[in-house]
Amino acid sequence: MTEQMNTQDLLSIEDLSIVYEVDGETTYAVNNLxxxxxxxxxLGLIGETGAGKTTTALGIMGLVPNPPGxxxxxxxxxxxxxxxxxxxxxxxxVRGNRISMIFQDPMTSLNPVMTVGEQIAEVIQIHExxxxxxxxxxxxxxxxxxxxxxxxxxxxxxxxxxxxxQRVVIAISLACNPDLLIAxxxxxxxxxxxxxxxxxxxxxxxxxxxxxxxxxxxxxxVVAQVCDKVAIMYAGEVVESGDxxxxxxxTKHPYTKGLFGSIPDLDLTVGRLKPIKGMMPDPxxxxxxxxxxxxxxxxxxxxxxSEPEPVLTESGHTARCFMLQAMAEPLAAQKPLTELNRVQG
Amino acid sequence: xxxxxxxxxxQGQLEKxxxxxxxxxxxxxxxxxxxxxxxxxxxxxxxxxxxxxxTIVVLAAIFADFIADxxxxxxAQNLSDRLQGPSAQYWLGTDEFGRDIFARIIHGTRVxxxxxxxxxxxxxxxxxxxxxxAGYYGGKLDNVIMRVMxxxxxxPSILLAIAIVSALGANLMNLMFAIAISSVPTYxxxxxxxxxxxxxxxxxxxARAIGxxxxxxxxxxxxxxxxxxxxxxxxxGVAGAILSTAGLSFIGxxxxxxxxxxGAMLAGGRQYLRHAWHVTTFPGLTIMITILALxxxxxxxxxxxxxxLKH
Amino acid sequence: MSDTILEVxxxxxxxxxxxxxxxxxxxxxxVIEKGKTLGIVGESGCGKSTTGRVILRLLDATDGEIxxxxxxxxxxxxEQMIRLREDMQIIFQDxxxxxxxxxxxxxxxxxxxxxxxxxxSKQELSERVAELMALVGLSPRLVNTYPHELDGGRRQRIGIxxxxxxxxxxxxxxxxxxxxDVSIQAQxxxxxxxxxxxxxxxxxxxxxxxxxxxxxxxxxxxxYLGQLIEKAPAKELFKNPSHPYTKALLSAIPSxxxxxxxxxxxxxxxxxxxxxxxPGCRFAPRCQYAVAxxxxxxxxxxxxxxxxxxxxxxxxxx
Numbered sequence: 001m002t003e004q005m006n007t008q009d010l011l012s013i014e015d016l017s018i019v020y021e022v023d024g025e026t027t028y029a030v031n032n033l034x035x036x037x038x039x040x041x042x043l044g045l046i047g048e049t050g051a052g053k054t055t056t057a058l059g060i061m062g063l064v065p066n067p068p069g070x071x072x073x074x075x076x077x078x079x080x081x082x083x084x085x086x087x088x089x090x091x092x093x094v095r096g097n098r099i100s101m102i103f104q105d106p107m108t109s110l111n112p113v114m115t116v117g118e119q120i121a122e123v124i125q126i127h128e129x130x131x132x133x134x135x136x137x138x139x140x141x142x143x144x145x146x147x148x149x150x151x152x153x154x155x156x157x158x159x160x161x162x163x164x165x166q167r168v169v170i171a172i173s174l175a176c177n178p179d180l181l182i183a184x185x186x187x188x189x190x191x192x193x194x195x196x197x198x199x200x201x202x203x204x205x206x207x208x209x210x211x212x213x214x215x216x217x218x219x220x221x222v223v224a225q226v227c228d229k230v231a232i233m234y235a236g237e238v239v240e241s242g243d244x245x246x247x248x249x250x251t252k253h254p255y256t257k258g259l260f261g262s263i264p265d266l267d268l269t270v271g272r273l274k275p276i277k278g279m280m281p282d283p284x285x286x287x288x289x290x291x292x293x294x295x296x297x298x299x300x301x302x303x304x305x306s307e308p309e310p311v312l313t314e315s316g317h318t319a320r321c322f323m324l325q326a327m328a329e330p331l332a333a334q335k336p337l338t339e340l341n342r343v344q345g
Numbered sequence: 346x347x348x349x350x351x352x353x354x355x356q357g358q359l360e361k362x363x364x365x366x367x368x369x370x371x372x373x374x375x376x377x378x379x380x381x382x383x384x385x386x387x388x389x390x391x392x393x394x395x396x397x398x399x400t401i402v403v404l405a406a407i408f409a410d411f412i413a414d415x416x417x418x419x420x421a422q423n424l425s426d427r428l429q430g431p432s433a434q435y436w437l438g439t440d441e442f443g444r445d446i447f448a449r450i451i452h453g454t455r456v457x458x459x460x461x462x463x464x465x466x467x468x469x470x471x472x473x474x475x476x477x478x479a480g481y482y483g484g485k486l487d488n489v490i491m492r493v494m495x496x497x498x499x500x501p502s503i504l505l506a507i508a509i510v511s512a513l514g515a516n517l518m519n520l521m522f523a524i525a526i527s528s529v530p531t532y533x534x535x536x537x538x539x540x541x542x543x544x545x546x547x548x549x550x551x552a553r554a555i556g557x558x559x560x561x562x563x564x565x566x567x568x569x570x571x572x573x574x575x576x577x578x579x580x581x582g583v584a585g586a587i588l589s590t591a592g593l594s595f596i597g598x599x600x601x602x603x604x605x606x607x608g609a610m611l612a613g614g615r616q617y618l619r620h621a622w623h624v625t626t627f628p629g630l631t632i633m634i635t636i637l638a639l640x641x642x643x644x645x646x647x648x649x650x651x652x653x654l655k656h
Numbered sequence: 657m658s659d660t661i662l663e664v665x666x667x668x669x670x671x672x673x674x675x676x677x678x679x680x681x682x683x684x685x686x687v688i689e690k691g692k693t694l695g696i697v698g699e700s701g702c703g704k705s706t707t708g709r710v711i712l713r714l715l716d717a718t719d720g721e722i723x724x725x726x727x728x729x730x731x732x733x734x735e736q737m738i739r740l741r742e743d744m745q746i747i748f749q750d751x752x753x754x755x756x757x758x759x760x761x762x763x764x765x766x767x768x769x770x771x772x773x774x775x776x777s778k779q780e781l782s783e784r785v786a787e788l789m790a791l792v793g794l795s796p797r798l799v800n801t802y803p804h805e806l807d808g809g810r811r812q813r814i815g816i817x818x819x820x821x822x823x824x825x826x827x828x829x830x831x832x833x834x835x836x837d838v839s840i841q842a843q844x845x846x847x848x849x850x851x852x853x854x855x856x857x858x859x860x861x862x863x864x865x866x867x868x869x870x871x872x873x874x875x876x877x878x879x880y881l882g883q884l885i886e887k888a889p890a891k892e893l894f895k896n897p898s899h900p901y902t903k904a905l906l907s908a909i910p911s912x913x914x915x916x917x918x919x920x921x922x923x924x925x926x927x928x929x930x931x932x933x934x935p936g937c938r939f940a941p942r943c944q945y946a947v948a949x950x951x952x953x954x955x956x957x958x959x960x961x962x963x964x965x966x967x968x969x970x971x972x973x974x
Binding site: 048107161191193194195196197199200219220221224225244245246258259260262263264265266269270272276279280310 | 870
């Protein structure tokens with residue numbers, strides 16, 4: 001029984017597409033996205049501004065603002081249930097309880113007129129229906145757990161520094177022992193030494209509670225330090241995904257290669273960086289064919305004509321590129337990815 | 346695209362420049378930001394309704410002489426036709442001296458609009474200037490200016506206006522002056538608040554770093570960026586000024602008879618309210634609709650100018 | 657030395673706050689040679705941005721000397737300062753806030769030329785603006801666009817073009833790429849590198865990003881609460897970091913190499929306040945090696961290797 005639980009996906013997103021419609025203009029934020037995550041695993045979702053990372057997270061949480069946002073198709077299967085089909089009331093009991101989220105800016109995600117203790121206790125009261133007193137007791141325990149003395153539970157957010165506030169946010173998100181934690185750029189607003197402390201804390205708590213985590217970030221280094229699996233997003237699509245070692249050390253997709261070329265490596269000294277040319281495509285008017293082809297150094301005529309399917313290059317490592325498709329033909333035998341995934345699973 | 350370029354700062358990723366002559370044509374014309382505001386405003390139905398009404402009022406003011414002759418219709422008394430109800434001849438009836446109410450309302454727009462617009466203009470120049478200086482320089486100067494403004498604000502504006510008009514005498518100039526003075530503090534505050542936020546923006550620092558003078562920074566960088574709240578406040582302010590004019594005229598301190606003015610007409614018809622309702626109702630409705638239209642436009646402008654709605 | 661372009665001596669900037677005197681910059685000393693890049697790194701609140709603004713006299717220093725080409729610019733008159741602006745420029749962090757939203761790209765880039773009467777006609781102005789736009793890799797068709805119509809990378813190019821308009825010798829870059837996406841960041845860094853080579857520019861590169869500063873700088877200065885605590889040539893600093901804070905800072909960078917799991921140098925608590933700081937080493941309350949001596953006296957920079965200076969009582973002892 002437990003064996004089975006471990007191999008099954010906790011979260012599996014299938015063909016998720018989300019659009020925003022403003023003034024007759026359609027922004028394709030997320031296009032046919034497929035990702036999956038098992039219990040206790042950490043998946044890094046990497047992408048630049050406008051890649052659709054945050055929209056994906058909101059899609060899982062059922063928080064895509066509607067209007068202007070609309071989920072066009074797809075499934076978000078969480079523990080065997082499609083979240084997109086759940087009634088509102090039921091979804092609310094999932095949110096904050098079984099799935100919780102950490103936002104980028106700890107300054108704005110806390111209520112300035114409530115003490116941090118009250119804010120942690122509030123979540124516990126809503127989802128666990130315990131008495132006020134025991135919820136406060138639990139809130140204090142949570143604070144201790146994230147490294148803040150319980151005595152500070154009566155303090156207001158403005159009495160904490162940025163790093164401490166993010167710890168409070170983490171305490172809130174973990175208060176109900178969620179199965180899945182979605183962290184949207186949790187350390188971007190923090191200084192590097194504080195970031196290191198917060199990342200350590202998150203890693204530690206995650207292993208302790210066997211929580212699955214979806215870490216959304218633009219920072220390849222953060223992912224390398226924390227994640228087991230990684231998915232690279234570009235223009236609303238996952239262009240490469242797989243085991244972190246496969247993706248980082250055997251990079252297949254030109255965009256991923258470009259990202260690695262863009263950041264200065266501390267261990268190497270290079271005269272010049274190798275940036276990706278051009279900029280992100282306009283999401284209201286995405287390029288034809290492969291979305292990356294206008295910026296791709298290896299693009300061929302075919303790339304602008306039709307859209308490449310994700311190709312499985314080795315166990316669990318997929319990339320969306322024609323170059324690979326040609327090479328991997330015998331292996332993948334042109335099977336659609338979802339089927340392959342099932343075979344793998 | 347030309348591949349030969351002497352300078353290639355980012356490894357050929359640049360949009361390489363075509364020959365200069367083509368450039369001059371290909372570059373899109375500088376598009377006014379006001380056009381953008383207009384396109385947003387157009388989508389706001391209530392604001393457009395307000396704008397249509399205001400346009401009619403303005404047209405009425407401009408063409409008042411073509412609609413009714415001032416000497417023979419608007420101010421000449423015709424006691425045989427006094428207090429008649431609306432009819433084909435007198436669309437909105439006549440007043441206690443037998444004058445056509447419709448014609449008087451049309452001519453009344455001139456005074457209302459003139460006082461409204463000019464007093465707001467005076468107030469914006471005075472208040473805006475003081476507010477900009479107070480906000481930009483800060484410190485003692487700010488303190489002195491704003492405390493004086495606070496003293497003005499402590500006196501109810503209509504009382505202040507009454508005091509000024511009674512001291513200087515009731516005529517059009519003094520009326521405008523009185524209304525303008527009483528709204529100076531409002532503009533000073535609005536402008537000071539937005540100058541304070543803009544003053545600390547990095548582009549002001551950037552202007553200082555390239556050696557721009559204070560004068561240039563205020564006029565080129567700060568003022569264009571605080572126009573939006575002033576415009577909104579101005580549209581609402583015109584409404585307020587028209588109302589003040591009507592109020593002052595109503596109590597006899599504004600426009601003097603026989604000159605037509607909405608507030609004065611309201612006051613004149615007051616005694617006949619019971620058997621000649623139209624004498625007060627139509628000027629009253631006119632005031633109401635005009636004020637409503639200005640407020641609708643003001644609200645619409647606020648939304649259209651709000652940079653947060655820009656994506 | 658003849659090729660020194662800027663020297664800062666005992667530079668101080670204090671702010672009066674309700675809580676007390678905030679020592680934003682407290683006794684900085686450094687020298688930059690022509691054509692080189694000095695990187696200043698530190699975490700938020702360490703005074704690195706204030707240092708840049710004080711050097712440009714966008715803020716007035718409390719004490720110290722700023723020698724630009726041998727002359728103390730703190731004694732310059734208003735007119736002299738305006739002339740000096742031609743030589744010293746700044747590139748800002750936020751490419752949105754640093755551009756006037758009501759001005760077009762060409763108006764922004766052309767403004768310094770107008771202020772300093774560098775052009776005689778409209779024709780000349782637009783030619784010069786076109787040159788500058790080409791120099792920073794902006795397409796000429798963007799002349800009449802407003803900042804909000806452009807993406808971050810292009811906005812930052814406008815900011816760079818504005819800084820270059822007067823042919824400066826020296827540019828302070830205040831976190832010029834922090835607000836940009838990685839792929840765009842690399843484009844801008846390369847552009848700035850090319851411009852430095854072409855135009856012989858000298859940079860002060862202020863950032864919190866250590867990997868960027870290592871890539872970009874000849875020499876790196878590490879700041880902590882308003883003070884310089886370590887200064888060394890870039891390679892030397894990364895090979896042989898000597899101050900405990902520098903070590904902690906370097907060990908906190910998440911490496912992109914999977915087998916490089918972080919071995920973190922322990923760091924206690926969080927940054928303390930620079931308001932009315934206690935005497936001695938400001939890092940002492942967080943330092944695991946701190947001894948009584950650290951707070952007993954002011955610790956000055958000492959040269960431990962050629963060009964490598966450290967302010968630490970423990971390192972002094974060896």
